[in-house]
Amino acid sequence: MELIIATLASIRPGQDIDSLTRIRLVYDTLRNAPGVIASNLYQHRSESPYYLLITTWDDEASWKSADKRHNPQLLLSETMGDMLTSLPRQWYMHYLWGYSRAAQQPYIAMANLLTIPVHQLRHANQECLLHLRPLTIQATLTFAFLAYGVTDTDGASVPPQQSNSHSTEPQTTLFSLFSWSSEEERSTFLQHPQMQSLNTTLRQWGKLETLPLDLL
Numbered sequence: 420m421e422l423i424i425a426t427l428a429s430i431r432p433g434q435d436i437d438s439l440t441r442i443r444l445v446y447d448t449l450r451n452a453p454g455v456i457a458s459n460l461y462q463h464r465s466e467s468p469y470y471l472l473i474t475t476w477d478d479e480a481s482w483k484s485a486d487k488r489h490n491p492q493l494l495l496s497e498t499m500g501d502m503l504t505s506l507p508r509q510w511y512m513h514y515l516w517g518y519s520r521a522a523q524q525p526y527i528a529m530a531n532l533l534t535i536p537v538h539q540l541r542h543a544n545q546e547c548l549l550h551l552r553p554l555t556i557q558a559t560l561t562f563a564f565l566a567y568g569v570t571d572t573d574g575a576s577v578p579p580q581q582s583n584s585h586s587t588e589p590q591t592t593l594f595s596l597f598s599w600s601s602e603e604e605r606s607t608f609l610q611h612p613q614m615q616s617l618n619t620t621l622r623q624w625g626k627l628e629t630l631p632l633d634l635l
Contacts (some may be wrong), residue, residue, distance in 0.1 A: 420513055421456070422476040423566050425530075425594060426491035427630070428499075428507040429469045439635075441499040442470050445491065449474050452489040454481025461528055461632035471530060471632055473596070492571060510592055512568030515544050518555050525561040525598035527605055528632040535624050537589040540567055543624065547595070550617035558611045559604040563597045593621075598634065 430438045442460065449472070450458040457475040462468070472491050476482045487493050492509040535543055547565055554560060570592060599605040608614060621627050 420478060422479050422482050423510075423512040423514065423568070424474045424476065424482070424491055425510045425512060426472045426474075426495065426507050427469060427509075428472070428495050429467065429504040430499075430502050431504055432466055432468065434502045435464065435468065438468075438470070438499060438502050441502070442472070442495070443635075445494045445498050446472060448494060449489055449491060452485055454478075454485060455489075460635045461530075462635050463630065463632055469630070471630060509571040510568045510594060511571060512566035512592070512594055515565045515567055516548055516551065517564040518551075518560060519562050520560065523561045523600045525634055526600055527602065528596060528598035528634055529605070529609075530597075530630040530632060531593075531595045531621070532628040532630070533593045533621050533625050534570075534590050535593060537591050539624060540591050540593070543593055543621070546620055547593070547617065550613045550620075554608065554611060554613050557613070558608045559599065560608055561598050561600050561604070563595070566594045567591050568594065 428442070439462070446458065446460045449455060452474075454477045455474050456477055459473045461471040461473075463470075472495075474491060476485075492507045495507045496503065533543070544565070544567070551563070551565065555563075568591065597608065599608065618627065
């Protein structure tokens with residue numbers, strides 16, 4: 420089964436040019452790593468800038484064989500540690516759903532993160548698919564996926580089995596990524612009643628973290 424590694428690196432303000440140069444070095448290293456079948460790099464410029472790096476591995480075995488040499492969290496810390504505000508956050512995930520409209524090139528994107536108890540995952544997945552499937556027909560969307568997984572907090576090369584942070588009950592992260600070819604398409608998608616309804620539902624389960632992104 421394919422393994423998705425999503426890594427979020429927050430950068431100190433004023434480091435745009437230097438940080439972009441360094442993170443591209445990390446990105447080039449990762450996309451050429453044995454076992455990596457897809458990779459994407461995103462950026463958000465603001466007073467609190469960050470990068471989101473997503474790599475898809477052939478399976479968990481290929482990730483484990485890469486060990487620390489190709490762990491995005493560790494590579495980012497080693498390559499641009501003086502620019503980071505903290506240790507990059509990293510998630511180990513598996514796909515639940517995906518969509519791609521190959522005729523269009525994505526330029527802007529958005530990631531949503533929601534941490535919920537493991538026992539709610541099935542219900543949350545069903546609720547997301549109930550809203551997202553009609554959106555692929557009714558609203559313009561270039562590329563998207565829904566995944567679930569756990570957070571790595573210590574740079575381990577082996578995916579943790581669960582997260583118990585702030586709770587005695589195992590937690591999982593529901594991660595969704597949406598991308599569009601224009602700002603107009605993004606606005607149309609986010610204002611769609613199905614998406615509005617989905618966001619309302621997700622916020623009832625926990626804190627919904629939204630990350631605006633530009634594709635690099």
